[in-house]
Amino acid sequence: MEENGNIKLGISIGDLNGIGCEVVLKTFEDSRMLDFCTPIIFASNKTISGQQKALNISIPFNGVHEASKAVDGKLNIVNVWKQVPEIQFGQATKEGGDFALQSLKAAVAALKNGDIDVLVTAPINKNNIQAEDFKFPGHTDYLAQELEGESLMFMVTDDLKIGLLTDHVAVKDVASAIIPRLIRDKVNTIEKSLKMDFGIQKPKIALLGINPHSGDNGVIGNEDEEVLKPVIKEMANNGHLVFGPYSADSFFGSDNYKNFDAVLAAYHDQGLIPFKTLSFGRGVNFTAGLNKVRTSPDHGTAYEIAGKGQADHSSFKEAVFMAIKIFRNRTEYLKLTENVLKKQRIKRER
Template identity: 80%
Template sequence: MQEEGKIRLGISIGDLNGIGCEVVLKTFEDARMLDFCTPVIFASNKTISFQKKELGLDINYHGVSDASKAVDGKINVVNVWKEVPKIKFGEATPEAGKFAIASLRAAVEALKNDSIDVLVTAPINKNNIQADDFKFPGHTDFLAQELEGESLMFMVTDDLKVGLLTDHLAVKDVSAAINPILIRDKVRTIEKSLQMDFGIRAPKIALLGINPHSGDNGVIGKEDDEVLKPVIKEMSDAGHLVFGPYSADSFFGSDAYKSFDAILAAYHDQGLIPFKTLSFGKGVNYTAGLSKVRTSPDHGTAYEIAGKGEADPSSFKEAVFTALHIFKNRKEYQELTANPLQKQRIRR
């Protein structure tokens, strides 16, 4: 474990043909960032050298053979590969996918053995990462396999937190996937995360309806009445501050979301469209419910601007600060809950 204030922050480099490397390097081009953490990038010296030259970035880094050898006060680069990747900015190539997976696997292994404390992942392309030994639709599913816990895709800012009942699932399959067990598990996961990761003692959670107008009393669909409502009542009766289901079309526009600590959306776009609209590129994708902390920016590879030096690092920088904040909150939570006499100190 690093000394207080020097959390070892691992970074998987993502798709080398996208903007991942650019937002990473731009984030740590500001030397003040090294006051908060020790960054450890999983890539290679030659890869980072090429990217910084192409992007015209003024940044120095320190090559290491292993994350455990990272040096405080420097940007550390773990040499995961010896090859020199062919960078083709703006193109989705199998080679870029191969190196993205290599970086991610190395970073996750370091996270599992505590060589790094937290992980921030740069964007990948869900198509070119597919391989015989990697058949996951994204980071979340892979991390759920590798790390202990019940994963939840949780989009967060200081003022807005949106979790998903189902994430990378076709819309036609959403209703069939939502059942009482899934709802209970996701509510408990989001509740625990709000308490442990964000310091909210008694979180209020809103569930959005599956159908338009939450089914209009069965006129537009029965799932809300027959699946969501009974579980919400059951959990509410058991003492959980769970409410809904709310009609998704008016929930955000009416500012109703401001009355809750988190919102649980039924499916991907129901939650992410309003979240990204309201967060203005400052949002963070957090994988809640796992034994380790992982965040990422709320954008993708952005091939259309890759290599042009136009990428905005704001969301990646927010992902870094969010990871650090959650790590510290978890440590505090564990210390307080280990001593029953101090539990009341967990802040609202």
């Protein structure tokens, strides 16, 4: 981002046969969005033109060969491929996965090079995107490999934030995957993100139990007693504001979550079911803990409504705004931290 310039917001287009293009185009139909960022879609001019025609959406755009040539005040398209993909709305095709991967790889390369400031990813199909160089259960794991840091799947709105100890892990493997080091790492990552990305100086974090009723003192499994509780106690003694484990079945219905800045769920559905119930359409999936900012909407490809013009773009729009907000917060935090360290260094040298 140039000084006083727009944030350069990269967009990987996702599965072309899903609702990804639709929610992206609907978001930037409102030209006021161009006041907040410079959007850069990684696809091709002909692909986006074809999608616009199929969806009866008309937005002027600017085609470029690389993200660094993007123009402020316009919707920019980086031409990643020359082919014209066949649009088969609602179908999980190999071609759809291939182009989704090309878009993602080009966008991540631009993110790593600094040609874009943040990345917002449209939904992929986790099956048809699989390839020799993409053997991951989703975006989060791929980005953890490509970018520096400790990744955390963090579902966020302004008033609800839920992180996951384990994300795309089979339920039968959850208990064995949760070990003391993992708990410490995820708590540290979520705590750092709350401070750096959301401006919360002393974050309070709640951990949900692994078993029903957090194990009922060992009656329903020993993991909560033997693994979770000792680590929570240890971290609390070391100054972290971590609490729990709380019984997941009553934690949200009782509004207890409102007493904390973030919640750390033991596994995917334990965190995402209440999150999507409470905030569907407003929620954002943020990959916390990495050296770059990536967000996405809280829904998938939605093949059942693809191509029908029915997709709600609210979550994608929120993902755009959240990426901008986090980038600004993080830039300010790092600047303040740098100034503090500089003052400390000068003081020592005197």
